[in-house]
Amino acid sequence: MFPFVDGFQWTFGHILFLTVFGMVVATMAVTLFVVIQRVLDHYRKDRVEHVQWQSDFHDLSEMDRRCRHELAGRVPRRECHNAFDCGECREHPKFEKIEPATTALSLEAFGLDFPADRLYHRGHTWVRLEDDGTMTIGLDDLGKRLLGAPDRVELPKPGDEVSVNGAAWYAFRNETPVRVLSPVDGVVVATGGPDQDWYLKVRPTRANPNLAHLLRGPEVSAWLRRELERLQILVGVTGAGAALADGGALMEDLPGAQPETNWDGVYGKMFLAP
Amino acid sequence: MMANTPNTATAAPVQENRKIRRFGMVINLDNCTGCGSCMMTCAVENNCAPAKEKITDRTGITLMRVFPVNDRQPMPVRQAGFVPMPCMQCEDPPCELVCPQQAVELDPLSGIVDQMPQRCFGCRYCMAACPYHARYFNWYDPEWPKGMEQTLNPAVAPRMRGVVEKCDFCHGRLHLAEDQAAIDGNDDYTYTPACVEACPTQAIVFGDLNDEDSEVSQLAKDPNSFRFLAKLGTEPKVYYYSEHEWRRNLAERDMNGNASRNEGKEA
Amino acid sequence: MTGTITKPAAIATVEKKWIVRGHERCSTARFMGWLAPWIGLLLLGLYATYLCFRYGLGETHLDNRFGFGLWIFLDLAVIALGAGAFFSGFLLYILKWKEIKAVINSAVVLGFLCYSGAVAVLAVDVGQPLRAWFTFWHPNTHSMLTEVTFCITVYLVVLTIEYLPIILKNRKFKSIPSFLVFEWELHKLMPVFAGVGVFLSFFHQGSLGGLFGVMRGRPFAFREGFSIWPTTFFLFVLSAAAVGPSFIILTTKLVEKITGKRLVKQDIYRVLAKTTGVLLTVYVALKSLDTLLWLNSTSIRAGVAPWEFYEFRPFGHATLFTEIVIFGMIPALLLLSRRLRERPGVITLGAVLACLGVVFNRFVMTIQTLALPTLSFDEFMIYLPNWVEYAVFGGVIAYAVIVYSLSYRYLNLFPQEMELQLAPKEVNDVSVR
Numbered sequence: 010m011f012p013f014v015d016g017f018q019w020t021f022g023h024i025l026f027l028t029v030f031g032m033v034v035a036t037m038a039v040t041l042f043v044v045i046q047r048v049l050d051h052y053r054k055d056r057v058e059h060v061q062w063q064s065d066f067h068d069l070s071e072m073d074r075r076c077r078h079e080l081a082g083r084v085p086r087r088e089c090h091n092a093f094d095c096g097e098c099r100e101h102p103k104f105e106k107i108e109p110a111t112t113a114l115s116l117e118a119f120g121l122d123f124p125a126d127r128l129y130h131r132g133h134t135w136v137r138l139e140d141d142g143t144m145t146i147g148l149d150d151l152g153k154r155l156l157g158a159p160d161r162v163e164l165p166k167p168g169d170e171v172s173v174n175g176a177a178w179y180a181f182r183n184e185t186p187v188r189v190l191s192p193v194d195g196v197v198v199a200t201g202g203p204d205q206d207w208y209l210k211v212r213p214t215r216a217n218p219n220l221a222h223l224l225r226g227p228e229v230s231a232w233l234r235r236e237l238e239r240l241q242i243l244v245g246v247t248g249a250g251a252a253l254a255d256g257g258a259l260m261e262d263l264p265g266a267q268p269e270t271n272w273d274g275v276y277g278k279m280f281l282a283p
Numbered sequence: 284m285m286a287n288t289p290n291t292a293t294a295a296p297v298q299e300n301r302k303i304r305r306f307g308m309v310i311n312l313d314n315c316t317g318c319g320s321c322m323m324t325c326a327v328e329n330n331c332a333p334a335k336e337k338i339t340d341r342t343g344i345t346l347m348r349v350f351p352v353n354d355r356q357p358m359p360v361r362q363a364g365f366v367p368m369p370c371m372q373c374e375d376p377p378c379e380l381v382c383p384q385q386a387v388e389l390d391p392l393s394g395i396v397d398q399m400p401q402r403c404f405g406c407r408y409c410m411a412a413c414p415y416h417a418r419y420f421n422w423y424d425p426e427w428p429k430g431m432e433q434t435l436n437p438a439v440a441p442r443m444r445g446v447v448e449k450c451d452f453c454h455g456r457l458h459l460a461e462d463q464a465a466i467d468g469n470d471d472y473t474y475t476p477a478c479v480e481a482c483p484t485q486a487i488v489f490g491d492l493n494d495e496d497s498e499v500s501q502l503a504k505d506p507n508s509f510r511f512l513a514k515l516g517t518e519p520k521v522y523y524y525s526e527h528e529w530r531r532n533l534a535e536r537d538m539n540g541n542a543s544r545n546e547g548k549e550a
Numbered sequence: 551m552t553g554t555i556t557k558p559a560a561i562a563t564v565e566k567k568w569i570v571r572g573h574e575r576c577s578t579a580r581f582m583g584w585l586a587p588w589i590g591l592l593l594l595g596l597y598a599t600y601l602c603f604r605y606g607l608g609e610t611h612l613d614n615r616f617g618f619g620l621w622i623f624l625d626l627a628v629i630a631l632g633a634g635a636f637f638s639g640f641l642l643y644i645l646k647w648k649e650i651k652a653v654i655n656s657a658v659v660l661g662f663l664c665y666s667g668a669v670a671v672l673a674v675d676v677g678q679p680l681r682a683w684f685t686f687w688h689p690n691t692h693s694m695l696t697e698v699t700f701c702i703t704v705y706l707v708v709l710t711i712e713y714l715p716i717i718l719k720n721r722k723f724k725s726i727p728s729f730l731v732f733e734w735e736l737h738k739l740m741p742v743f744a745g746v747g748v749f750l751s752f753f754h755q756g757s758l759g760g761l762f763g764v765m766r767g768r769p770f771a772f773r774e775g776f777s778i779w780p781t782t783f784f785l786f787v788l789s790a791a792a793v794g795p796s797f798i799i800l801t802t803k804l805v806e807k808i809t810g811k812r813l814v815k816q817d818i819y820r821v822l823a824k825t826t827g828v829l830l831t832v833y834v835a836l837k838s839l840d841t842l843l844w845l846n847s848t849s850i851r852a853g854v855a856p857w858e859f860y861e862f863r864p865f866g867h868a869t870l871f872t873e874i875v876i877f878g879m880i881p882a883l884l885l886l887s888r889r890l891r892e893r894p895g896v897i898t899l900g901a902v903l904a905c906l907g908v909v910f911n912r913f914v915m916t917i918q919t920l921a922l923p924t925l926s927f928d929e930f931m932i933y934l935p936n937w938v939e940y941a942v943f944g945g946v947i948a949y950a951v952i953v954y955s956l957s958y959r960y961l962n963l964f965p966q967e968m969e970l971q972l973a974p975k976e977v978n979d980v981s982v983r
Binding site: 335337338339341342343350352366377380381382383384385386402403404405406407408410411412413414415416418419420421422423424443444445446447511512514515516517532533534535536537538539 | 605606607608612613614615617618675676677678679681682684685687688689690692693694695696698699761764765766767768769850851852853854855858919920923924925926927928931
């Protein structure tokens, strides 16, 4: 086969054979090389958390990836293709100009508290812009009820950086880890915790922080309605979701009230980390 | 088909000044008594290990094998005979076409289909491809009882377990003849395979089919000579000769609907 | 492997970290109980393999006439069934049929298991497995087996690369950042590997058919064709592509049955069944045409009367009828009819018949070819495999079941599993197309 083997003579068969297989092997080798280059590139540019979010988003089911404008009734059906980064979305500015069409849900009926002075991230955190230029990050009311009283939390230290859709902190409930996504980019300046109303105070890394992806105003209740529906389906099958079905107020400590539920699975869906 | 061109990729380049031979055989079926001398001599010549207890006629190694045949007539009028089958040394060998690693090649100088057991990895595709069942697999390790290794032929390498082997017209003898010719500086040599030598009735004639004057060439052209399964187009270089029509009719399968199965067993 | 829905099964804490988030899996003890008999079979297979390696292939019932036996026949069958991997890759990545996403992971794992299993059996089947690399060093470019060896080796690498992202998506592995980033990038370029896999599969599935079609010395197998490719080349490609989707249907249904879960939506079964139906129809038509040509022309020129092939029991005319009509035309028509496809039972029946058909075809091509006499004084021969042959193959089946079970337990083989587990029953059958 090869020129250095005794008595070798090239034939058309050899040339064809070697060319075809050479091309196949070369294609595979080049592709693997490109993959490794791209991996190294992510490391060089410190984009690991970003990739993790992209990957998690990809793993979410179609139902979990609905566009915020669908939830707000601005468009009948639309799946998000930008990993919930509305700043990157071309259609987002157009939709934003349309008046939301859904009837606002009375959050009070569920006993939920979603103050209007905040922006909400789809991973159940909120951001409040403070006068001193910092941003306060906390867990929203539904997130709080999902976790109940966490066994412990792992917070970043002041000086650590958090990046949007990366891990902000970890909470543990009944040995189930929950990766809570950060709604914004920033450097941690102070930490709170489950006992306080807030978890992190961050200083934005950029002068004009990108907040386009955060939900605000009447959108919030529309989104929350869908979230409660999702939760209903999740706990309806994984546990006895009687409280929600009856339209009663949401319990303060859901895992405590429904220990039979597979909360690990529910957390994966609700906190967008499948 | 691409395959019809002889595969010369690993064959030694043919030197122009060397004589190109086509060794072949004519086996006279009328002379064969089925004594089995050729089979015995073949096994001894080619260092075939003695058969183990478990070996059957389907797993043994018989590079030359004598099959009993008959004309399928009812018993009192039945005529019987024998067909010795070595490798047919096809000019267009189906086994060479299929071997994935060129362990089989048609030697351009001698016309012999060479099997390289040291390259064979034992896939047995060649055995499936051979219509003459002339290929044998080493199902066990070859072993010689103590003392018997003294009988080994130093000119032939024994084959290991797990490879295919077949008749190669006693290549040990061919090599000795070639060596002698090289020493003598004379390219005009021939030799005699062991079975030819051993046949008590001289039923086998061996020689160069390229040589018009050789006995084997003359006999091969005789109207009473035939080759098995010639319609397959494998161009065997082993011819058979018989003056009896029923024996010549063994060449091809009966297409007329008469039962064509052999009722006898092998010798 | 059934897990209850409301009560989390008793899964060891250490194991929980490996199970995909939200997946319901049976208790550790129950899973071990499921694996135990398979491990036993695997050990038996390993013992039989040891016998073959230690004492030679004389330990089997293979002989000089049946150089190919149970192993080669089943290898060919398994590789044809494993074509589901390449064909679903082709449908998903090249033709962009989104529905296939629901089964692609399972198909890749099955493909990997079929091919690696077949290669493992081949390693026992050949006399000198350590010399297998000679084919790469001294390849006979005229041999179909050379092409098969090259393609299967490279394709097994492709399948491993396709399997890798599925493994790296495991909950534990995913938490390792470098694994996750590698998986993400590899996943993005998967269409390239799928394309290469399709190319390689097309050729080696064909060459496996060519293996028999080129055997001029065996009129039962020999076929004429185009250029260097006998008709069996094309028939094997087509039949493998046709039954690949059916095999995915059957394995998925089997896993659903064993686990007691719904893993894919009904419409995916319909899409796969239709694919088999259409391809099998074309195959049966061409196979019939090929059979007529072969019986009326090719075999006569080779000196064999066509009636002779079916003269020797147990291979009667029923063999041909079974292969083409019962295992070919009937499943093709069952799966081709839109009305019949609405019934899950019909899909199962059609898929079973189609898969049996390809297995039977490979059996006929391997075993009947060798059993039939060639010389006029030849005998028709019977071969029955012995326990060593069955055990080695059983070991490979056990290997496949074990690896598949582990994959099912710890990996996300059916992306719709979660969704179906959560969705109310009546929503399950809504089409996604």
